[in-house]
Structures are given as structure tokens and as C-alpha cells.
Amino acid sequence: MSQIQSAQSNLSEIQAQALKKFKEAASSKALYELKVEYLGKSGKLTEVMKEMASLPKEEKPLFGKIVNEVKVALEKAYEVRESELKAKELSEKLAAEEIDLTLPGVERFRGAEHPVSKVIHEISSIMARLGYSLRLGPLIEKDYYNFEALNIPADHPARDMQDTFFVDKAHVLRTHTSPIQIHSLETEKPPLRIMGVGAVFRCDSDISHLPHFHQIEGMCVDRKVSMADLKGTISFFVKEYFGSQLKTRFRPSFFPFTEPSAEVDCTCPICLGKGCSMCKQSGWIEIGGCGLINPRVLEHAGVKYPEWQGFAFGFGIERMAIIKYGVDDIRLFPENDTRFLRQFES
Numbered sequence: 001m002s003q004i005q006s007a008q009s010n011l012s013e014i015q016a017q018a019l020k021k022f023k024e025a026a027s028s029k030a031l032y033e034l035k036v037e038y039l040g041k042s043g044k045l046t047e048v049m050k051e052m053a054s055l056p057k058e059e060k061p062l063f064g065k066i067v068n069e070v071k072v073a074l075e076k077a078y079e080v081r082e083s084e085l086k087a088k089e090l091s092e093k094l095a096a097e098e099i100d101l102t103l104p105g106v107e108r109f110r111g112a113e114h115p116v117s118k119v120i121h122e123i124s125s126i127m128a129r130l131g132y133s134l135r136l137g138p139l140i141e142k143d144y145y146n147f148e149a150l151n152i153p154a155d156h157p158a159r160d161m162q163d164t165f166f167v168d169k170a171h172v173l174r175t176h177t178s179p180i181q182i183h184s185l186e187t188e189k190p191p192l193r194i195m196g197v198g199a200v201f202r203c204d205s206d207i208s209h210l211p212h213f214h215q216i217e218g219m220c221v222d223r224k225v226s227m228a229d230l231k232g233t234i235s236f237f238v239k240e241y242f243g244s245q246l247k248t249r250f251r252p253s254f255f256p257f258t259e260p261s262a263e264v265d266c267t268c269p270i271c272l273g274k275g276c277s278m279c280k281q282s283g284w285i286e287i288g289g290c291g292l293i294n295p296r297v298l299e300h301a302g303v304k305y306p307e308w309q310g311f312a313f314g315f316g317i318e319r320m321a322i323i324k325y326g327v328d329d330i331r332l333f334p335e336n337d338t339r340f341l342r343q344f345e346s
């Protein structure tokens, strides 16, 4: 057998062997290793090529042609098998990663409006229907706005009604939202219908008192304003907020900035007047204070009386939430325990 014939049979054996192995390759990785083994730089085909050096010159082209044919055939077979394996691997991967869309998702607590904010929004939207709009004010107040301008002069016993946190001699953490009335009277022109709202501070803490709580208070200043207007406004509010069957009553009281003044009670929304632990068996529950704005307060703020007259009323927001939702400890509000807050999700 001539040298070229033996090389030829050697090559066809390599080709048959490679084609068989390509077919049997189980993965594209295994196939690639076979490609290196046969077609790589130090692969079997390259080995055979080396024989070319020892061939007579005239046989070289034929030999080259044969080797090249084998190379092309193997490369082609590699590509075909590679695309088969890649397709198979892709579909296996997709099957393994398939998402079951019918499985329920992981439930997440998205958070909800805090009950204090909820009460503020509910009350202010009821009062908006009567023309009241919201006003804020500073948390640190001049003594003047928190007391003096509200007809509570220094050394007046009424200062003891509220246990005050003093910042310095002339400033306090506001003890009520009533200073907002003064800011409004000083900067806005009557007629006025405003709701002052926000945090207030008193040195007090037990099951029904917090040192940091919230109030909302209404003020109406107009040409002719009477107790009847005040009673009508609060009765409307109580029916809208707690329920249409609820009644409102006024008990005489005292605030330096209103005259006459009253404490506001409404039918206990929990027992509807029958008597329960929330209303201490009385059937009535106290919701706030009110009165006609003391003319001294109006004049002090530069609003002419009796040309302009007014009424004001104030509610504790946590107290409203306690009554509306039957909460038994006011300290739950600032704790922000999600087990408590979740109950107010709407």
C-alpha cells in the first residue's frame, strides 16, 4: 500500500470514529471536547497533516485535498449535532424553570393609614362640607399664642388646667390647637371657617392621657353667630361621624377664650345610650369643649366685636378614635404595633 493510500484509510477511520462519537455525545460540552480531540490544534486530524512533510511533492496536493474534505465533513457534522444538543438543553432548562402561576403569592402587609390620620381625614372631610378648611401651626408656640392671646394671662389659675412643657421662659410646646385660632384671626379676614389640627403636648401620662396627642378644632367667625349655630354645627358633625341616631348635649363649662363655654357630650356610640363601660353606664360620652369666642380674644387679635362674632370647638383626636373604634388604652396609638394598626386597614 502506498503512503497516500494508508493515510487515506487512516483518515476515513478517524472520520467514521468521530462521526460516531459526535452522534453519541450527550451534551454540548462533551461534544465540544470531541471537537478539540479531532479538529483542535493538537487534534487527530492535525497529527495526520504532519505526514504531509514526508510525502513526495506531487502527492501533496491530493493528500491536502483529502484531509480538507474530512475536516469539512467533521465541522459540518459538529455544527448539526451542536444545534441539536443546544435545542435539547434549552428546552430542558425551560421546563426546569417553569413558574407555576397558579401558586398563591407571598402575602405582604402594605401598611395602612394610622388611625390618628384616619380620624383627621374623616373629620376634616365632614367639616369641609360646611365650608371649613384646614390650618396648621407651630408645635413650639410663644407663650403669647398658647396663653396670653387666648385670655389666659400669666399667673391666671386657668394655666393650671393644662400641664405645660416649657421650652424657655417665653416658649412652650403648645398645649392645645387653640393658638391656631389666633394665627388665623391675625392673618386672615373674616368671615372665617377653619379647622386647626395637629399634635399637642401636656405633662400627663396614664391609661387615658398621653403627653403627646392630637387635637382638631373648628372656628367660625361671621356677622352673627350664636350658640344655636354652634349646637347645630356640632350636632351635624356628630351625626355624620358617629351615626344619625346620636344626640348631642351641652353642659356648662369654662374656658378663658370662650364665653359662654360648654362641654360637649354625645350619645355613647358603643351602647347607643343604654349604658356600658365606655360611657361608665351614663349613656353619654364627652367628646370636647366649645363656646362662643370671648370678645376679648377677638379684639385682642384685631377683629372688631360685635361686628364680627364667632364660635369655636375642640376635640381630642385619639379620644375620637377610642370612642369610634372602642379602643381601651390610649397608649396603643403611639406604640405603632402593627397588630393594633392592622385593625384599622380599610
Ligand code: PHE
Pocket: 175, 176, 177, 178, 217, 255, 258, 289, 290, 291, 312, 313, 314, 315
Ligand atoms: N382648647 C381647649 C382644650 O384644649 C378645647 C377648646 C377648644 C375649648 C375650642 C373651647 C373651644 O381643652
